[in-house]
């Protein structure tokens with residue numbers, strides 16, 4: 001929808017014009033410099049500044065302009081400048097290919113700036129920044145295609161000199177990462193792609209069909225590459241690379257050697273929202289806050305939370321009973337999870353499953369923004385004035401202010417009613433008697449003088465985000481799968497009828513709801529939330545060979561890693577018939593004699609605990625991660641998921657409904673979690689047996 005500018009935004013237009021001019025000048029300077037260098041050193045050879053632009057032109061031409069703006073017509077490179085003219089000195093194999101990437105990026109940026117400017121002039125404010133997103137997605141594709149096209153084309157003569165410059169050098173071992181560490185990775189990748197030099201890390205370069213990588217189901221694309229290139233491979237976007245690991249034992253090594261890694265790009269994306277909350281926190285803050293937050297998730301509190309899960313789920317079911325039309329169960333579970341996490345974290349009842357409110361809208365938009373940021377390759381929100389010019393960023397700023405106000409009110413109220421408690425006494429507290437049994441209240445009561453209100457806010461918003469969509473997705477996929485297996489659904493319902501009936505569940509009931517718990521676990525195996533974990537290497541290291549990799553990868557400082565949990569959970573060598581939803585697989589032991597390094601899955605391994613975990617599966621199942629940065633809310637989430645599933649299955653039968661009347665119309669898309677593409681629309685029939 002077009003929204004007219006309240007004001008002609010002359011400042012914004014001026015800004016874009018200046019930016020456009022700046023980008024154009026920068027492009028020209030960057031591209032002219034090597035050409036000038038080249039002509040002065042190779043005076044006998046016919047080369048012009050225009051020639052330096054040539055590698056960019058075909059690439060720019062492949063990018064379709066999203067709005068009616070004409071990009072300059074491409075000039076076929078070889079037609080104007082003979083390849084022989086590109087042959088350079090003795091140190092070079094003579095290609096201009098390395099110019100292609102910076103030139104393409106700069107060309108795309110210039111074109112984007114132009115389109116943005118035109119959009120602003122044309123008062124199409126909603127679409128203003130669209131071209132950047134399109135160029136980013138399309139550019140990523142083209143850049144990977146270019147990796148393949150430019151393979152072995154060689155490097156220019158000046159290549160080795162660039163790497164003498166001080167800012168391109170790696171930092172010494174044991175020191176924090178510097179820009180030079182990343183540049184060295186770029187250097188090795190470019191040399192591997194363009195000059196066929198051996199891979200420094202040993203990982204094969206993934207290439208081929210990219211459609212799944214860029215259409216919003218990245219985890220599927222990573223799986224296809226895994227089938228082609230093995231359990232450790234390198235995914236390159238131009239010089240930017242990710243080492244993709246799909247082996248349980250290597251994943252175990254990475255996750256348990258936490259001191260060797262940080263959260264890399266994930267932390268960069270989330271820090272604006274979560275500040276110094278646990279997920280993006282620097283190692284020092286993380287250590288202190290993890291120690292402070294862990295005891296808050298204690299048994300007595302979880303007992304009380306289980307009652308709240310029941311009450312809030314019942315409230316949703318009551319509301320659903322009055323609905324005759326199809327409902328989007330994904331949206332309903334999202335609302336329920338928000339109500340639950342709001343109550344648990346800061347005793348705020350969003351009532352999002354009951355009504356709309358400004359705070360609910362703000363919370364939902366903020367959660368969506370966190371997801372949008374984690375999926376956007378260019379962190380454009382870091383640009384100056386992005387929160388003024390870009391409507392969604394302006395909305396985000398407003399929403400954050402609203403949520404921060406609510407959080408600050410809650411913090412102030414909890415501080416006023418502070419009841420300092422010894423941490424050792426937490427289990428003895430009677431949470432049933434407390435009006436405000438929230439995590440915030442517990443943290444404030446336990447809080448040492450060193451914790452600031454800002455840190456508390458960061459902790460709260462992190463818990464709110466970490467605990468919302470994850471659980472909602474697990475519930476959505478459980479209902480999706482169960483509806484396709486009526487016999488299994490009947491058995492789960494029978495279990496609920498026998499163990500629970502119409503009561504609200506207690507902790508003891510949860511122990512009896514084994515099949516329900518396994519349904520949540522199997523959802524998390526098939527649809528892990530998040531489907532990949534992100535790490536960055538802090539110092540040069542060698543990965544172990546693991547169970548399935550054919551070599552030991554040697555990783556340099558600043559290497560980015562994707563731990564492809566989805567691939568591990570879908571590997572038929574660990575989970576026979578991996579694409580079939582079979583909760584009872586967790587009751588059967590399994591070993592694979594062809595992979596002796598992997599200890600196998602043993603149901604005895606999680607006896608006495610609530611769900612099959614990474615240890616009982618020798619890291620082939622990691623629903624909540626592993627090692628020191630393992631999920632803090634694992635038990636909370638398992639209890640919540642089991643209660644909500646049991647409550648709806650006791651009360652309703654489900655059938656797929658338009659517009660997702662066929663299961664394959666539901667679709668999958670990735671954000672921070674795997675969610676449906678089109679919602680999960682269902683008609684609900686109240687069960688005769690339930691009250």
Ligand code: HEM
Pocket residue numbers: 278279290462463466467468470471474524528529530533534622623624625626628629630631632633634636637638
């Ligand atoms: C089904 C639901 C959930 C799933 C599948 C899930 C999954 C995960 C995973 C895989 C990690 C590890 C991330 C990594 O290593 O990079 C994680 C971390 C975390 N989770 Fe959960 N989570 C769930 C629910 C919750 C809930 C309900 C809360 C809080 C109430 C929560 C709080 C956290 C926090 C604070 C971290 C960061 C821990 C740290 O870095 O020390 N999660 N979660």
